[in-house]
Amino acid sequence: MKIGFVQNEPRFGEVEHNLDRLSTLLANHSADLIVLPELFNTGYQFTTREEALKLAEPLSGGRTVEWLMEASRRTQAALVAGLAESSGGRVYNSAVLVRPEGVIGHYRKAHLFDTEKRVFDPGDLPLGVFDIGPARVGIMICFDWRFPETARTLALKGADIIAHPSNLVLKHCPDAMITRCLENRVFAITADRVGTEERVAGQPLRFIGQSQVVDPDGNVLHRASADQEEVKILSVDIRQAREKRINPNNDLFDDRREDLYIAR
Amino acid sequence: MKIGFVQNEPRFGEVEHNLDRLSTLLANHSADLIVLPELFNTGYQFTTREEALKLAEPLSGGRTVEWLMEASRRTQAALVAGLAESSGGRVYNSAVLVRPEGVIGHYRKAHLFDTEKRVFDPGDLPLGVFDIGPARVGIMICFDWRFPETARTLALKGADIIAHPSNLVLKHCPDAMITRCLENRVFAITADRVGTEERVAGQPLRFIGQSQVVDPDGNVLHRASADQEEVKILSVDIRQAREKRINPNNDLFDDRREDLYIAR
Numbered sequence: 001m002k003i004g005f006v007q008n009e010p011r012f013g014e015v016e017h018n019l020d021r022l023s024t025l026l027a028n029h030s031a032d033l034i035v036l037p038e039l040f041n042t043g044y045q046f047t048t049r050e051e052a053l054k055l056a057e058p059l060s061g062g063r064t065v066e067w068l069m070e071a072s073r074r075t076q077a078a079l080v081a082g083l084a085e086s087s088g089g090r091v092y093n094s095a096v097l098v099r100p101e102g103v104i105g106h107y108r109k110a111h112l113f114d115t116e117k118r119v120f121d122p123g124d125l126p127l128g129v130f131d132i133g134p135a136r137v138g139i140m141i142c143f144d145w146r147f148p149e150t151a152r153t154l155a156l157k158g159a160d161i162i163a164h165p166s167n168l169v170l171k172h173c174p175d176a177m178i179t180r181c182l183e184n185r186v187f188a189i190t191a192d193r194v195g196t197e198e199r200v201a202g203q204p205l206r207f208i209g210q211s212q213v214v215d216p217d218g219n220v221l222h223r224a225s226a227d228q229e230e231v232k233i234l235s236v237d238i239r240q241a242r243e244k245r246i247n248p249n250n251d252l253f254d255d256r257r258e259d260l261y262i263a264r
Numbered sequence: 265m266k267i268g269f270v271q272n273e274p275r276f277g278e279v280e281h282n283l284d285r286l287s288t289l290l291a292n293h294s295a296d297l298i299v300l301p302e303l304f305n306t307g308y309q310f311t312t313r314e315e316a317l318k319l320a321e322p323l324s325g326g327r328t329v330e331w332l333m334e335a336s337r338r339t340q341a342a343l344v345a346g347l348a349e350s351s352g353g354r355v356y357n358s359a360v361l362v363r364p365e366g367v368i369g370h371y372r373k374a375h376l377f378d379t380e381k382r383v384f385d386p387g388d389l390p391l392g393v394f395d396i397g398p399a400r401v402g403i404m405i406c407f408d409w410r411f412p413e414t415a416r417t418l419a420l421k422g423a424d425i426i427a428h429p430s431n432l433v434l435k436h437c438p439d440a441m442i443t444r445c446l447e448n449r450v451f452a453i454t455a456d457r458v459g460t461e462e463r464v465a466g467q468p469l470r471f472i473g474q475s476q477v478v479d480p481d482g483n484v485l486h487r488a489s490a491d492q493e494e495v496k497i498l499s500v501d502i503r504q505a506r507e508k509r510i511n512p513n514n515d516l517f518d519d520r521r522e523d524l525y526i527a528r
Contacts, residue, residue, distance in 0.1 A: 110521045110524055111519055111521065113513075113514065114511045114512075114513045114514060115513060117513050118513075122521075123521075123524075126524060127524050127525075143514075146446065146447055146516065147447065147516075147519070147520060147521070148412035148413075148416060148443075148447050149412075149416075149520065149521075149524075149525040150524075150525075152412060152413075152525070153524065153525050153526050156526055157526070172442070172443075172446055172482050175439060175442065175443070176442075176443040176446060176447075178436070178439065178440075179412075179436075179439070179440040179443035179444075180443075182410065182436055182440060183410055183411065183412050183440075218436050247378045248378075249377075249378045249379060249381050249382075250377065250378060250407075252410065252411075255375055255411070256411060256413065257374045257375065257386075257387075257411070257413075260374055260387075260390060260391050260413075260414075260417065261391075261413040261414075261416070261417050262417050262420055262421070
């Protein structure tokens with residue numbers, strides 16, 4: 001099975017430019033699953049809720065979903081991508097799983113980071129796992145990494161691969177995703193962006209790139225640079241993620257001691 | 265507050281020798297909390313349950329607990345240490361928290377690693393957090409690291425510091441403990457051992473050392489070598505662990521979305 005990511009550098013608010021650039025980056029690539037960054041089409045730093053609502057799109061008939069359907073057709077891949085979603089006056093930091101026929105998976109970011117709380121409504125959908133044939137794909141977005149229950153829930157729901165659109169500004173996530181893969185024996189594809197935004201004067205945000213694919217043994221199969229756009233596709237054996245035993249005596253799911261764990 | 269660890273190299277089965285060596289290592293050190301490795305007094309690789317029962321000790325009146333009480337008196341520190349515990353015909357891979365007056369905390373390893381399952385009974389005590397005055401100390405042992413619910417449960421129960429006696433043979437734990445600290449905003453002290461055991465011919469076990477102290481921001485304050493004995497004590501500000509906010513808008517505990525998490 002071929003999986004991978006796009007690491008891009010969107011221009012804030014320039015959706016057509018950003019989609020065109022993605023088309024160029026994806027030209028001549030094909031795969032089974034490709035993950036794009038969080039808010040890949042608009043850029044990240046909305047300063048107000050009104051600004052987000054203006055750039056947000058409905059999933060049904062929206063420009064970006066239409067583009068994703070076409071890009072899925074061209075790449076033959078299921079695409080996971082982050083975008084600002086408008087729905088009934090609300091606006092979500094969402095991710096969609098798209099095939100040529102349309103949206104087959106949908107998630108709204110549950111753990112909003114910092115000032116995102118002033119812009120987006122909190123996610124109100126279950127953590128979802130979606131079957132694309134060769135693999136079951138769980139979706140989480142960026143800061144969700146910090147909460148171990150997110151990846152754990154996706155893995156317990158059957159995810160083989162965690163698709164993880166991101167716009168990372170803190171340094172720890174790439175290494176922490178190794179832990180997420182080790183503890184759940186899943187693959188993880190973190191698709192991050194590069195570049196800087198300074199939409200509030202004097203408060204530049206620098207995105208750290210380092211998009212990566214990690215396997216269930218915690219091996220970083222590929223990690224992108226901190227500052228360059230890149231498309232990376234590689235082959236994996238998804239059966240690795242369906243074997244939760246790490247030796248003849250330990251199965252990471254069967255060994256869980258739910259009798260001792262507390263939620264609060 | 266002063267916290268630290270001992271990284272030792274026990275000889276299998278030679279309890280008196282190992283305790284003497286620890287006395288030498290600890291001479292002239294003092295602290296508030298010092299963590300010793302898993303099975304620090306006996307060595308690790310019991311080949312049968314009978315062998316473990318022979319070297320195991322009761323907590324009350326046992327030689328090793330008596331030694332720990334005396335070592336606590338000399339170092340002025342609360343000591344967390346791993347030992348094989350015998351109790352009513354059972355044998356546990358346990359850890360105790362000891363002060364001069366006796367055992368004030370007790371834990372039995374919940375997630376047994378590999379062939380430990382043939383030797384030890386699984387832990388049957390709750391994950392415990394114990395107040396030593398300047399800090400609340402949660403205890404977990406070695407392979408417990410692989411299950412994010414272990415550290416999470418300790419943190420939610422109020423642990424400021426996770427004391428983590430270990431005998432590590434896999435490479436990933438030291439880095440994964442950084443994730444445990446980041447996701448829970450706790451300190452973690454992993455006390456590992458060094459050296460090799462070959463109690464089954466042709467199957468040597470090499471322990472990776474690299475004992476460490478990590479802070480709630482994921483900084484490795486000190487990491488020991490892979491092959492030398494060492495005592496390390498350092499000063500920390502425990503208030504760091506009591507602040508679960510990472511910015512004005514995110515509190516790692518308040519932001520948890522229990523409505524979306526599943527245990528299974």
